[in-house]
Amino acid sequence: MTFGFDVTATTGSARTGVFQTPHGTVETPAFMPVGTLATVKALDPDELRTMHAEMILANAYHLHLRPGDEAIRTLGGLHRFMGWHGPILTDSGGFQVFSLASLNAVTEDGVTFRSHIDGSERHFTPESVMAIEVNLGADVIMQFDHVIPGQSDHAAALDASERSMRWLDRCASEFARLSADTPQQQALFPIVQGGVHATLRRDAAARIVGSGDWRGIAIGGLSVGEGKPAMYEMLEVCDAALPRDRPRYLMGVGYPEDLIEGVARGVDLFDCVAPTRMGRNGTALTSTGRLNMKNAAHRLDDRPIEAECGCATCHRFSRAYLRHLIHADEMLGPRLLSLHNVHFLIALMRRARTAIADGTFDAWSHDWLARYHSTPEHS
């Protein structure tokens, strides 16, 4: 059995688990750093291993455009190509096709769009996306889905959710055909859609669960403008509707508070570009809120970003030095802040696992959120 999931402790809906993949295990709940173009921006694989990242993401849409999934297959697959020998998940590109590219047409067959790189016309179908993701060779591959804005009305959300489920069937058939010779080396995850409509989410979850023996299930289309109360409500609906013996992956989420709220609602896996994007923009995550490292307050501040942080940035460098690097537009600045921010979320999930195992998750998460939402010392 190359894929497996064992729940090892629970506190309410929150749980710890071990997700097994062909390239190693992932202790959950976990934050997965995002390596869109086969690199977690500014960081190298050794730094990710040192901070105990276990599973990372890459993106089928981006890698299909550059350098091409066929090229990566020829070069031995994504793990070898990017020098990351742990578990990898590829997003299907649904989100990118509907947000980044200029969309020409959505039909039942698939999506026609123009590349955001060179404007060339492309056509993605559930089948073509499976071919891309099989070429890339990640451990977990996501279905191709129809992504809609967070505030979409019931009719639009229903239409997209139904189409996503029909596309899931086509993905599963094509994936089975393509992977007939290499069973169990990759697992296809379905995506529960339905916007902010509880009935749609509940219905989609039930039908998806009934349609296959998935190794894990994703919750998509959240944190896309719908507001946090709506997101938390949808997570509760999904928590109730999804099997407890499979990992749940909340796509594209999120910020520290979202991770804790998600864990409380039974989510096991998270990903988000925020920590590296904030790092490039000069922002550091701390347990008392965000720090703008450009701020003049840091000019002579010899303290690390956070004294109790165990990351390679906080062990070595002061706020004053980081501020200098950002002001001088030196590459080491975004790098050190990205390192800190990704470490911050990975360590946060490690701390959450300890609290769940200890039975102290409710009190710990309450206190953590209260402290986080308190006034930042420097913002």
Added chain:
Amino acid sequence: MTFGFDVTATTGSARTGVFQTPHGTVETPAFMPVGTLATVKALDPDELRTMHAEMILANAYHLHLRPGDEAIRTLGGLHRFMGWHGPILTDSGGFQVFSLASLNAVTEDGVTFRSHIDGSERHFTPESVMAIEVNLGADVIMQFDHVIPGQSDHAAALDASERSMRWLDRCASEFARLSADTPQQQALFPIVQGGVHATLRRDAAARIVGSGDWRGIAIGGLSVGEGKPAMYEMLEVCDAALPRDRPRYLMGVGYPEDLIEGVARGVDLFDCVAPTRMGRNGTALTSTGRLNMKNAAHRLDDRPIEAECGCATCHRFSRAYLRHLIHADEMLGPRLLSLHNVHFLIALMRRARTAIADGTFDAWSHDWLARYHSTPEHS
């Protein structure tokens, strides 16, 4: 004795040595990576240590403008500020004032110029530059000198060389005054100027040697457009004129072939921004010439930049992956190429030391240069 220099082996003018500083020893000949703004661009101190960099540079002009030498002094000095606990050398900013800033006036007192950052008017004198370099606290500090273009005629070169020697006297007096309470924590290096005029170089070397008990002597104003034959001739003049029991530092040089030609002419220390600049531009140094990593030839090339290279880039990543990173404008690309290029020069100097100690330097350097100048396999 916090500073010292022992010659450990010689082959003709080439020699190996150990340069002792308050922050550790440097095996020479050595390449010193350049950290202009208190960071070797794209690299972090741990990477530099791993590749056995022993001494690095920073720049007084740049650090005076950002973040300010007083700020760095307040923060405990440059070593602590940038997390590099080995030897550091600061360039005085002479080169930058005469090349980067817009020059308003050069008088006997000093230089008035406009900052390249904000256009603000600044005045550097030998005395003010010593104050900056003492604030920064590097192990070796360079005199403030009058830098001229490489092809300057005899009159201009004489004028600048004479002024540089008068400024050296003022630097030495001011440095002695400023460091009276902390003797031997920093060493002031004079700079031999004289353009491409052998008589001026010979005269400057003799007068500088006679004017103080320097812990080392620099050769400045070369590799600034004068052509390689002229540079090599000036190095031979300096080699004959400078004491053999002190380290010689050839400023701002250079490329792999320049390092080998310099070692053959008795140079011990080198620095250059080329390896990191080339890394940012997508160029890799190899023993058979330069590789343009953007080239389509690398698209499916699973080999490292150089099979025999021991760097952390070549151990882990293919040319195909590096090409992808450069094309995708991912920060990891310049970082991995900078790492390789700096490692390349450090390893080259380590190999030269072995050849000098073995007595095989002449044959080794001849073969190395012949191979390097052969047609690159991919350019």
